[in-house]
Amino acid sequence: MRATATGWSDALTAAALLAIDPVGLGGICIRSGAGPLRDHWLETLRGLLPEQTPLRKCPPAISDGRLLGGIDLAATLSVGRPVIERGLLAEVNGGILVAVMAERLAASTVAHLNSALDMREIVIERDGLSQRIPSLFAVVALDEGIGDERAAPSICDRIALRVDLTDLSRQDMIGSTFCADQIAAARGRVGKAKLPAHALKALCSTAASLGVASLRAPLFAIRVARAAAALDDDDRVRDAHLELAARLVLAPRATAIPEASSAEAEPAKNREPEGAEQHVPEDAQLDDLVLAAALAAIPPDLLKRLRVGDQDKLRSASVGKQGMSRVSKQRGRPIGVRRGELRSGARLNVLETLRSAAPWQSLRRRTQSQLVGADRAPRLVIHRDDFRVTRFRERSATSTIFVVDASGSSALRRLAEVKGAVELLLADCYVRRDEVALIAFRGKAAELILPPTRSLTRAKRSLAALPGGGGTPLSAAIVSATSLALAVRSKGHCPTIVLMTDGRANVCRDGHSGRTEAESEARDAARQLRVSTIPAVVVDTSPRPQQQAAGIAAEMNARYVVLPYADAAKLSRAIRAHMQA
Amino acid sequence: MPAVFPFSAIVGQDEMKLALMIAAVDPKVGGVLAFGDRGSGKSTAVRALAALLPSMRAVVGCKYQCDPDDSATLCGECRACPAAKLKSHQVAVPVIDLPLGATEDRVVGALDLERALARGEKSFEPGLLARANRGFLYIDEVNLLEDHLVDLLLDVAASGENVVERDGLSVRHPARVVLVGTGNPEEGELRPQLLDRFGLSVDVRTPADLPTRIEVVKRRDAFETDPIGFGAQWAKQDLKSRKRILAARDRLGQVTVSDKSLAKAAQLCVSLGTDGLRGELTLMRAARAVAALEGDKSVDDSHLRRVAPAALRHRLRRNPLDDSGSGVRVERAVAECLPA
Numbered sequence: 001m002r003a004t005a006t007g008w009s010d011a012l013t014a015a016a017l018l019a020i021d022p023v024g025l026g027g028i029c030i031r032s033g034a035g036p037l038r039d040h041w042l043e044t045l046r047g048l049l050p051e052q053t054p055l056r057k058c059p060p061a062i063s064d065g066r067l068l069g070g071i072d073l074a075a076t077l078s079v080g081r082p083v084i085e086r087g088l089l090a091e092v093n094g095g096i097l098v099a100v101m102a103e104r105l106a107a108s109t110v111a112h113l114n115s116a117l118d119m120r121e122i123v124i125e126r127d128g129l130s131q132r133i134p135s136l137f138a139v140v141a142l143d144e145g146i147g148d149e150r151a152a153p154s155i156c157d158r159i160a161l162r163v164d165l166t167d168l169s170r171q172d173m174i175g176s177t178f179c180a181d182q183i184a185a186a187r188g189r190v191g192k193a194k195l196p197a198h199a200l201k202a203l204c205s206t207a208a209s210l211g212v213a214s215l216r217a218p219l220f221a222i223r224v225a226r227a228a229a230a231l232d233d234d235d236r237v238r239d240a241h242l243e244l245a246a247r248l249v250l251a252p253r254a255t256a257i258p259e260a261s262s263a264e265a266e267p268a269k270n271r272e273p274e275g276a277e278q279h280v281p282e283d284a285q286l287d288d289l290v291l292a293a294a295l296a297a298i299p300p301d302l303l304k305r306l307r308v309g310d311q312d313k314l315r316s317a318s319v320g321k322q323g324m325s326r327v328s329k330q331r332g333r334p335i336g337v338r339r340g341e342l343r344s345g346a347r348l349n350v351l352e353t354l355r356s357a358a359p360w361q362s363l364r365r366r367t368q369s370q371l372v373g374a375d376r377a378p379r380l381v382i383h384r385d386d387f388r389v390t391r392f393r394e395r396s397a398t399s400t401i402f403v404v405d406a407s408g409s410s411a412l413r414r415l416a417e418v419k420g421a422v423e424l425l426l427a428d429c430y431v432r433r434d435e436v437a438l439i440a441f442r443g444k445a446a447e448l449i450l451p452p453t454r455s456l457t458r459a460k461r462s463l464a465a466l467p468g469g470g471g472t473p474l475s476a477a478i479v480s481a482t483s484l485a486l487a488v489r490s491k492g493h494c495p496t497i498v499l500m501t502d503g504r505a506n507v508c509r510d511g512h513s514g515r516t517e518a519e520s521e522a523r524d525a526a527r528q529l530r531v532s533t534i535p536a537v538v539v540d541t542s543p544r545p546q547q548q549a550a551g552i553a554a555e556m557n558a559r560y561v562v563l564p565y566a567d568a569a570k571l572s573r574a575i576r577a578h579m580q581a
Numbered sequence: 582m583p584a585v586f587p588f589s590a591i592v593g594q595d596e597m598k599l600a601l602m603i604a605a606v607d608p609k610v611g612g613v614l615a616f617g618d619r620g621s622g623k624s625t626a627v628r629a630l631a632a633l634l635p636s637m638r639a640v641v642g643c644k645y646q647c648d649p650d651d652s653a654t655l656c657g658e659c660r661a662c663p664a665a666k667l668k669s670h671q672v673a674v675p676v677i678d679l680p681l682g683a684t685e686d687r688v689v690g691a692l693d694l695e696r697a698l699a700r701g702e703k704s705f706e707p708g709l710l711a712r713a714n715r716g717f718l719y720i721d722e723v724n725l726l727e728d729h730l731v732d733l734l735l736d737v738a739a740s741g742e743n744v745v746e747r748d749g750l751s752v753r754h755p756a757r758v759v760l761v762g763t764g765n766p767e768e769g770e771l772r773p774q775l776l777d778r779f780g781l782s783v784d785v786r787t788p789a790d791l792p793t794r795i796e797v798v799k800r801r802d803a804f805e806t807d808p809i810g811f812g813a814q815w816a817k818q819d820l821k822s823r824k825r826i827l828a829a830r831d832r833l834g835q836v837t838v839s840d841k842s843l844a845k846a847a848q849l850c851v852s853l854g855t856d857g858l859r860g861e862l863t864l865m866r867a868a869r870a871v872a873a874l875e876g877d878k879s880v881d882d883s884h885l886r887r888v889a890p891a892a893l894r895h896r897l898r899r900n901p902l903d904d905s906g907s908g909v910r911v912e913r914a915v916a917e918c919l920p921a
Contacts, residue, residue, distance in 0.1 A: 108725075111725060115681065191806055204791060204794045215788075350692060351749050454770065
């Protein structure tokens with residue numbers, strides 16, 4: 001395929017551009033699994049950079065202390081004054097930070113990287129330290145996500161380049177045509193190339209018509225174009241450089257295609273509402289050229305992704321959650337001090353440590369002076385037994401999983417009421433800062449509409465967009481709710497399932513219809529849920545309370561509530577009472 | 582410190598710039614919260630403000646940069662010293678960054694680790710709140726900050742005093758701090774209880790029209806190509822804004838608020854159903870600061886109209902799920918109560 005071949009050569013060009021202006025471009029996001037292609041790309045980049053350039057790997061679960069720097073306890077205790085351990089961000093100054101498994105970076109790590117990229121220095125305020133350290137670096141984010149998993153959008157916004165190597169194979173791999181000397185020469189020229197007046201407009205309008213809202217994108221495009229001009233030893237930025245910039249920077253960020261499903265620039269132009277082409281015809285030509293270049297590079301699955309919903313947004317909140325559950329040793333309210341090891345980020349309580357060491361000092365000093373001589377004995381002898389760490393209690397977060405029957409059977413009649421009830425419950429969760437997730441089932445399968453999130457705006461949006469109609473795959477819904485609840489629990493949160501259905505299952509898990517079979521499957525699934533001891537509420541949404549829903553509730557060991565007519569508030573009260581119990 | 586983008590060179594974002602100017606004129610307004618899209622220049626504006634602020638007089642050697650002319654807000658040490666002996670010098674107004682991941686001990690201050698370890702002494706090492714006294718504390722991604730830290734900060738900002746009870750220390754010191762928080766609502770929301778503790782709240786949107794976007798990118802590009810030259814180009818404008826702030830501070834005390842304006846502010850709040858009196862108070866203070874900035878002697882409807890959205894939009898008792906922005910509701914109420 002033509003597209004893939006250009007994909008690899010674009011990747012090589014991207015490596016060259018990044019090597020020319022690493023700090024200006026901020027970095028690159030490479031979407032690909034681990035493999036020879038990616039390794040080869042990294043080696044190429046390495047070869048183009050000056051030899052002494054530091055290259056550091058940043059694992060996804062890096063601790064704040066290691067990332068930013070902090071106090072080195074072993075050294076601190078041995079010399080009797082604070083010894084500072086340099087963090088990764090200080091070490092990488094002037095080099096490249098390789099973020100492995102970027103899609104799994106914790107939210108706090110992403111935030112630190114963002115602020116370092118913005119400020120070009122790191123500000124440390126921790127463990128009694130207060131420092132500013134210059135930190136100029138580029139991020140190579142290795143995004144190994146599959147499907148909707150992506151590197152955090154906030155960091156992708158701050159790095160210029162994006163390359164997708166997923167569909168490339170070894171055959172596409174060709175050697176780089178750039179050599180280190182060429183890059184070094186270009187590095188000296190960067191920023192000197194003249195930017196033609198219309199270039200800004202061309203890039204901005206292309207960004208606008210591709211639906212790229214962030215203003216960082218056109219800025220990065222300019223820098224990429226400048227770096228490309230430097231690479232060609234050109235004293236002005238040419239159209240070809242702008243096209244390359246549009247392809248590498250703007251196209252991967254596109255959230256809209258100007259003319260749906262058409263990759264031609266001509267009709268696209270007509271749709272640009274902000275375009276001022278009418279009175280500047282020669283600029284219009286360049287606009288089209290740049291837009292066409294960007295359109296040609298837009299990933300083929302973009303439309304599909306757009307239809308599914310804004311995945312970037314979906315992703316961002318779940319990242320925050322992963323970060324939340326990981327660091328419970330360091331956050332929350334302090335609840336006391338205990339003796340403990342200084343492993344895995346436990347926080348030392350200095351005063352208590354000193355207090356516990358104090359009674360032994362004269363004794364220990366005497367032993368030490370016998371060992372090493374009186375003049376060399378440390379003033380303070382602290383043993384591992386003296387360490388006291390502060391314990392914290394983090395409020396365990398609650399996640400409420402709403403499972404909504406959107407089938408045609410009967411729920412359709414009351415879907416609006418169900419939505420109203422869910423909205424009231426959501427408002428309640430909002431005040432308590434609970435997380436909510438939404439699973440809808442209709443037709444042949446159950447679908448996770450909204451992964452656990454705290455963003456209520458999104459919850460509401462996805463609820464409003466929920467369509468109704470089709471069969472009732474109840475068993476599939478219960479199974480997916482159970483597995484989601486288990487996943488939530490494994491993160492240390494407390495899940496609650498709220499199932500809203502009339503209980504009239506008529507679609508089996510394999511997708512074929514059949515009422516009897518489907519009902520027995522649903523009961524099986526309900527029994528599974530009971531075994532997992534996840535608290536649940538079943539809300540009967542049928543016009544008149546039915547045996548089926550009550551039966552499912554009994555199998556689940558769930559509380560059974562009948563959706564009262566046109567009284568969403570009453571339902572919300574009932575569920576709230578249950579959740580508090 | 583890296584060069585800072587000049588405040589005057591920021592294109593558009595008038596509401597945010599006005600809110601920051603108001604906070605610079607009258608710190609009592611109670612902080613600014615800016616929520617909005619990625620890459621819309623929230624942080625740029627806050628950092629630019631730091632370069633714009635006029636310098637202030639502070640006691641030499643004081644950890645809290647106390648104001649020698651204001652005996653009511655002196656810290657313990659400065660108060661113990663006879664007023665005549667306090668030496669003072671001009672210092673820049675502090676704009677302190679609160680980085681995400683800052684630990685509580687660095688925010689409020691804690692036991693001085695070095696002295697504890699080396700000499701076994703118990704002494705207090707001031708934290709960020711001490712450094713930010715009489716200035717601004719900037720929290721990027723305020724919605725990602727740990728809840729207990731946000732609680733603590735808002736409490737300190739409201740009381741103007743930091744009380745430390747930890748590590749066996751018991752210290753209190755002045756911490757009159759204007760909080761400026763920014764964040765992206767897509768990444769999580771701020772607790773509703775905390776929202777209305779901020780005086781002003783602005784929604785920041787990426788400009789949608791092409792000429793504005795081009796202008797933003799053009800200036801940013803010019804700045805990055807030659808930060809110093811670009812700064813010099815805008816220095817005059819920045820100086821003008823600084824003088825405006827200084828003049829407005831002088832005038833602030835003389836700006837009168839008529840009973841009629843008060844009544845209108847109250848009417849506006851009632852029609853919007855805002856909780857408590859904080860809305861009216863902030864509205865009044867902000868309007869007075871705007872009048873002072875404009876050089877007017879008294880507050881009139883135009884000032885109220887300008888600040889009403891920022892002062893009230895986050896105080897509406899709204900259905901948290903209602904997408905239709907509360908800004909729209911405020912505007913509607915403004916159109917009703919304060920017809921142009």
